Amino acid sequence: MKYKAITCIVLIVMVSVSLFSLALDIPNEVPAYQNLSVILTPSPSEGTVKEARFFFYQEGKREPLYSEFAEEKGVWIAKVPYTYLTDEELVYFAVMQNMDGKIFRSPQMGEQKARLIKDTNPPKLELLSPASFALVKGKEQLIVFKILDESALSDFTITLDGQQALRSGVFGQYLSLLVGPSDKKESVVQISMKDRYGNSTTEEYTFTISAEKAPSFVADANYQTNLELAYVLGMGKSANTTNIESVLSDLDHALDVSFELGGDAYLKAGPVALELQASLKDSLSAFEILDAYPNTLLADLQNILNLYNPINFANEFDYTGDIVRKYENDNSFLVKISLFGPILSYQFGDQKITFQKETINDLGLRGSSIGIDLPFFELMISKGLTDLGLYQVAWPQNFFGFKTAIKAREAWYLQTNISFISSLQGRYESLKTGSASPIGSLYGLGSVTPDQNMVMGLSTGFDNRFFTLDATFSLSLYNDNASSVLDVNQLATDLKDQGGPDVSTYVGYLDKIQGVFPILDYFLPTNGLIAGVVDKDLWGISYGADVNIPSVGMDIWIRKTDATYKSLGSSVATDEFTYGAFAEKSFAKFTFSGGYSYKKDTIADILFNDIIALVKPDLAPTSEPTVNDIANILHTAQAGVNTPQYKVLGTLKFDYTFAWETTDAEALAAKATAAVATAIRTSSDNDVTNTHTGELRWRSGRYKAGDFTMNFGAKTKDSYVIQSKVDGTSSDTTFWEYSYGVSGGVNYQRYALTLGFDHAWSTEAASLTSMGYDAKFAIKDTFFDTISITGSFDQAFKSSLEAYKITTSLALDKRFGPISTSAVFDVSYYDSLVDNTADTLNATLTVKGVFSK
Numbered sequence: 001m002k003y004k005a006i007t008c009i010v011l012i013v014m015v016s017v018s019l020f021s022l023a024l025d026i027p028n029e030v031p032a033y034q035n036l037s038v039i040l041t042p043s044p045s046e047g048t049v050k051e052a053r054f055f056f057y058q059e060g061k062r063e064p065l066y067s068e069f070a071e072e073k074g075v076w077i078a079k080v081p082y083t084y085l086t087d088e089e090l091v092y093f094a095v096m097q098n099m100d101g102k103i104f105r106s107p108q109m110g111e112q113k114a115r116l117i118k119d120t121n122p123p124k125l126e127l128l129s130p131a132s133f134a135l136v137k138g139k140e141q142l143i144v145f146k147i148l149d150e151s152a153l154s155d156f157t158i159t160l161d162g163q164q165a166l167r168s169g170v171f172g173q174y175l176s177l178l179v180g181p182s183d184k185k186e187s188v189v190q191i192s193m194k195d196r197y198g199n200s201t202t203e204e205y206t207f208t209i210s211a212e213k214a215p216s217f218v219a220d221a222n223y224q225t226n227l228e229l230a231y232v233l234g235m236g237k238s239a240n241t242t243n244i245e246s247v248l249s250d251l252d253h254a255l256d257v258s259f260e261l262g263g264d265a266y267l268k269a270g271p272v273a274l275e276l277q278a279s280l281k282d283s284l285s286a287f288e289i290l291d292a293y294p295n296t297l298l299a300d301l302q303n304i305l306n307l308y309n310p311i312n313f314a315n316e317f318d319y320t321g322d323i324v325r326k327y328e329n330d331n332s333f334l335v336k337i338s339l340f341g342p343i344l345s346y347q348f349g350d351q352k353i354t355f356q357k358e359t360i361n362d363l364g365l366r367g368s369s370i371g372i373d374l375p376f377f378e379l380m381i382s383k384g385l386t387d388l389g390l391y392q393v394a395w396p397q398n399f400f401g402f403k404t405a406i407k408a409r410e411a412w413y414l415q416t417n418i419s420f421i422s423s424l425q426g427r428y429e430s431l432k433t434g435s436a437s438p439i440g441s442l443y444g445l446g447s448v449t450p451d452q453n454m455v456m457g458l459s460t461g462f463d464n465r466f467f468t469l470d471a472t473f474s475l476s477l478y479n480d481n482a483s484s485v486l487d488v489n490q491l492a493t494d495l496k497d498q499g500g501p502d503v504s505t506y507v508g509y510l511d512k513i514q515g516v517f518p519i520l521d522y523f524l525p526t527n528g529l530i531a532g533v534v535d536k537d538l539w540g541i542s543y544g545a546d547v548n549i550p551s552v553g554m555d556i557w558i559r560k561t562d563a564t565y566k567s568l569g570s571s572v573a574t575d576e577f578t579y580g581a582f583a584e585k586s587f588a589k590f591t592f593s594g595g596y597s598y599k600k601d602t603i604a605d606i607l608f609n610d611i612i613a614l615v616k617p618d619l620a621p622t623s624e625p626t627v628n629d630i631a632n633i634l635h636t637a638q639a640g641v642n643t644p645q646y647k648v649l650g651t652l653k654f655d656y657t658f659a660w661e662t663t664d665a666e667a668l669a670a671k672a673t674a675a676v677a678t679a680i681r682t683s684s685d686n687d688v689t690n691t692h693t694g695e696l697r698w699r700s701g702r703y704k705a706g707d708f709t710m711n712f713g714a715k716t717k718d719s720y721v722i723q724s725k726v727d728g729t730s731s732d733t734t735f736w737e738y739s740y741g742v743s744g745g746v747n748y749q750r751y752a753l754t755l756g757f758d759h760a761w762s763t764e765a766a767s768l769t770s771m772g773y774d775a776k777f778a779i780k781d782t783f784f785d786t787i788s789i790t791g792s793f794d795q796a797f798k799s800s801l802e803a804y805k806i807t808t809s810l811a812l813d814k815r816f817g818p819i820s821t822s823a824v825f826d827v828s829y830y831d832s833l834v835d836n837t838a839d840t841l842n843a844t845l846t847v848k849g850v851f852s853k
Contacts, residue, residue, distance in 0.1 A: 024039070024092075025039045026038055026092070027114065028115060028754065029702065029711070030090050030114045030115070030117065031116075032116035032119075033082055033085075033152070035080065036079070036080040036085060037079050038054050038069075038077065039075055039076065040077075042104070043809065043844060044824065044845065045237075045843075046096060047099060047100055048098055050097045050099050050101075052076060052078075053068050054067045054068075054069060054080070054092065055094065056080065056084070057087075057111070058084060058086065059086065059640060060582055060638065062636060067080050069096075073850075074226055083152060083172075085116055087116060087653065088653060089114065089713070090113060091111045091113045092111060092113070093110075093112060094106045107774065108805075109758055110741055112756075113697075115702070115711060118197050118645055119196075122149075122193075122199040122200060122201040123149030123199065124148040124149065124203070125148065125175065125191065126145060128145060128146050129142060133205060133206065133208065134207060134209075135187065135207045135208070136209075137182075137209050137211055139181075143176060143178075143179060144174055145176070146174060147170070147173045149173075152173075152195065152196055153170050153175070155194045156170060156191065156194070158190070158192075159190045160179060160187065160189055167179075181209045182209075184209060186207060187206070188204065188206050188207075189204070190204045190205075218268040218269075219267050221264070222263060223262065223263035223264075224279075224853070226260040226261075226850070227258075227259045227852075228257070228849070229848065230257075231253075231846070231848075232254040232844065233251065233253055233844065234251070234252035235248060235250060235252075235845075237252055237842055237844075238252070240838060240839060241840070241841065242831075243841075254285065256285055257286045260280065260330075261280045262277070262332075264276060264278075271340045271341075272338075273341075274336070275334070275336040275338075276335055276336075277332070277333065278333045280331050282296070284327070296328070298323050299322075299323060300331050302319075304333075306322075310368040317426055317518075318426075318427075324443055327390075333350060334348070334350055335348050342373040343372065343373060343374060345370070345373075346368070346369070347369050348368045348369075350365070353382050355403040355419065355457060356403075356417055356459055356474065357472070357570065357572075358474040358542050358567065359417055359455040359456070359569060360419050360570060361570040365382055366384050366388065367385060367399065368382065369381065369382040377404075378415070380402060382399065382400070383399060383401075384399055385398060389439075389443055391443055392445065393448070394445075395425075395445055395450050396423070396424040397424065399420065399421050400419070400522045401418060401419025401421075401569075402417065402418065404416060411462065411464060412460075412461070413459075413460065413461055417456070417457045418454070419456075419569060421567075422450070422452035422453065422522060426439055427518075428485065428514070428520040432485050432488075437450070449483055451482055452479050452528075453476065453479075453568045453569075454478075455475070455476045455477075455569065455570075456476075457475075458473045458474070459473070468547070469546070469547050473541075473543040476539065476541075477538055479528035479529050482528050482529075484526055484528065486527060488507055488525050489507055489511075492504050539564065540566055541562055542559065542560070542562075543559070544561075552585060553585045554582070554583040558578070558579035559578055560610075561577075562603045575601050575602065575603050576599060577598075578600070579597070582594070583595060589644035590643060590644065592641050593638070596638075597635075597636045600664075601631055602629060603631075608620065608621055609621060624671070625680070626672075626676065627676075627680055630665050630683055631664045632662075632663055636659050636660075638655065638658075639655070639656050640654060640655035641653075642654075646701065648701055650700040651698070652696070653695075653696070653697045654696050655693075657691075658693075659689075659690070660688075660689075660690050661690075661691070662687075663688070665680050683727070683728050684728070686725065686728040687723070687725055689721060689724070691720070693717065694717070694718055696715065698714045700712040708746065708747070709746070710746050711745050713744070714741070714742045715741050716740040716741075721734065722734050735764040736762065737763075738760065738761055739758070739759065739760035740759055742756070744756075751777075751779055752776075752778045753777050754775070755774070756775075757771075757772065758771070759771050759772075769797040770794065770795065770797075772793070773793045774791075775791050775792075776789070783814070784813060786812075787811070787813075788811045790808065790809045791806075791807065791808040792806070793805075793806055802834050803831065803832045804830075804831055805828070805830045807827070807828045809826040810824075810825060818851055820852070821847075821848065821849045821850075823847050824844075824846040824847075828840070
């Protein structure tokens with residue numbers, strides 16, 4: 001610690017001249033009626049983004065919602081639809097993981113907030129389709145208006161020639177109605193609207209009716225270019241030290257390049273349409289370019305050659321002579337041909353496919369898809385690669401799946417789907433002889449085991465003006481080691497020779513299917529599948545239902561998913577049984593919300609414990625429960641109220657939450673022998689806790705005095721915790737958890753200053769107390785477009801001060817036409833009063849230039 005005096009002096013100097021990056025570009029006031037795009041700019045000390053999420057709270061929901069950041073033209077952007085901006089303020093934070101696996105949070109403690117601006121103008125309409133106020137005689141047509149309103153509609157009524165138009169609806173910022181004009185010369189449409197802020201109006205339009213015109217011809221093309229160069233100089237990153245000489249000699253240089261060059265074209269003549277898209281996009285170190293190229297482009301070309309013919313299965317599974325992919329990229333291409341719009345379509349290239357939320361949901365695919373979409377029937381078949389593979393890291397991942405549905409327009413549907421997602425090892429005929437996978441050898445994947453997955457889904461639902469219902473069931477088979485391939489004919493012979501069942505007839509059927517479609521190439525018969533059957537961990541099941549009742553703003557749900565359910569094509573919460581209801585309704589401009597939810601983990605095998613036990617109770621598992629069977633149970637009740645926005649007082653939001661965390665230990669103990677029951681009751685997993693939490697938030701109005709504008713905010717969140725059982729032993733432990741924060745912002749012409757303070761502490765023994773101070777000063781429209789200086793000071797206490805951290809930054813941004821430049825320098829100093837080896841001083845300089853058009 002002998003360098004502390006010198007360190008502080010140097011730190012002050014570095015603060016005064018430092019360059020630093022801003023974390024999130026969210027202003028103090030955010031329009032609640034527009035989609036929100038959040039740009040994340042990590043500081044150089046936080047490294048390169050691997051993945052990041054923007055979390056925000058929504059009234060009535062205890063857990064925050066989130067939007068994932070995606071890189072677009074070198075910028076990490078998270079998008080939040082305006083339909084989620086329903087509160088009086090936006091309370092948010094962001095979490096980022098860099099390429100080294102380190103986690104960063106902005107702000108480091110608590111949340112930030114911004115005022116949500118409401119709409120005061122009545123809605124207006126702009127005709128989008130048809131192009132003019134003219135309709136075709138004797139033909140059903142869709143009239144589409146764009147809603148020129150800053151907020152969404154809460155109510156509307158449409159009459160067509162004096163009669164209510166039932167076939168109408170509002171979808172986002174678009175209002176549409178389906179009409180079938182008769183032989184009269186004109187038709188009158190009257191539309192009454194009210195937005196969610198109470199602004200109302202009535203519009204009337206007269207459409208002329210004439211005979212149908214000839215088909216149109218459409219041709220369009222666009223392109224996009226983006227090039228980004230970033231030089232990053234890190235200081236003091238390799239070791240914990242506050243020695244200035246060591247920090248200045250510990251230098252790390254990086255020169256990163258990001259680029260995108262792409263375009264798209266659209267051609268339509270009559271019922272036939274052709275769409276083309278292509279993009280070269282990558283982000284890598286400038287020193288890796290000669291290694292990555294042309295390898296990564298040749299690997300993309302090989303994918304196209306292997307997959308372009310969807311019925312050439314031999315070519316799809318044959319990687320003989322291929323160049324192994326050693327670098328990843330974001331290149332994409334797509335060719336799509338459609339006939340009569342969505343009725344019949346075929347596409348080849350990079351695309352997203354969705355079958356069912358629990359099976360295949362927004363899954364990236366490089367391959368082919370064919371679709372049929374009729375008012376009463378839907379079919380989609382897709383095949384290709386969902387993972388392109390990477391040398392010594394990941395197997396190429398093959399996919400084949402289809403979805404079929406019958407429906408009555410939007411009112412009712414019944415659909416089923418099945419998909420196979422497996423590591424691409426090669427052809428079954430070759431692998432069943434015991435030969436090593438040629439693809440695994442090519443990619444050097446000896447230590448990486450291939451896996452295989454099959455998912456099946458079934459769902460049905462209703463959609464009407466009273467409610468919507470979606471009920472789903474899905475089954476998965478997952479094997480994490482598919483390296484040992486079996487010969488099904490030999491397996492059938494062995495079973496018969498050992499006195500087992502004769503399955504040769506069924507194997508014969510399978511051989512006939514294999515002769516037409518290579519099902520065994522997509523889902524290889526392996527020893528892992530048999531082991532999974534024996535261990536009862538091969539299959540997994542998820543089922544549930546969701547109901548929405550718009551008239552009362554209520555959502556009702558129930559879902560059960562066991563621990564072994566797994567889909568490589570979707571992200572689903574597993575090992576969970578949950579149900580509940582939540583409602584939100586406005587009354588006299590106040591918004592009231594409330595709900596209840598139940599959540600339980602440690603879900604037993606649904607197939608044997610729920611389904612088979614229901615059909616044949618004598619086959620249900622009867623084994624004695626153990627300590628490992630203890631399930632955590634969480635009951636949550638919530639109620640809240642949100643006041644309207646007052647010009648002077650602003651808005652208040654209050655939420656109360658009661659959480660009862662318990663277990664099913666007593667129920668399990670009642671089924672066990674005395675010794676096991678005692679072990680269950682005294683288990684360290686057997687805890688019971690009740691928590692009462694109140695949260696109050698205030699956001700002021702926007703105060704204006706001349707060129708000055710100001711806004712303020714405050715929040716507090718306090719909990720009373722009762723631990724009635726700890727590690728299976730009765731307890732009377734209680735404690736409080738307190739937190740509050742205040743913030744304020746002042747703007748004067750080109751200058752802006754924001755200040756914030758947060759404080760959190762608890763009466764629990766040995767708990768940590770934290771304090772955080774934040775400040776930001778920004779200047780616009782000097783020689784630089786923006787100059788911003790930020791700083792923060794955070795402290796952590798127990799019985800005394802244990803650690804503090806100081807960060808500071810200065811960021812400069814300047815744009816020259818299509819070229820934007822920035823320079824960022826940040827400094828961070830951390831001092832631990834209990835562990836000197838944790839003391840750190842580091843800095844990062846980032847200079848960036850971006851060309852975009």
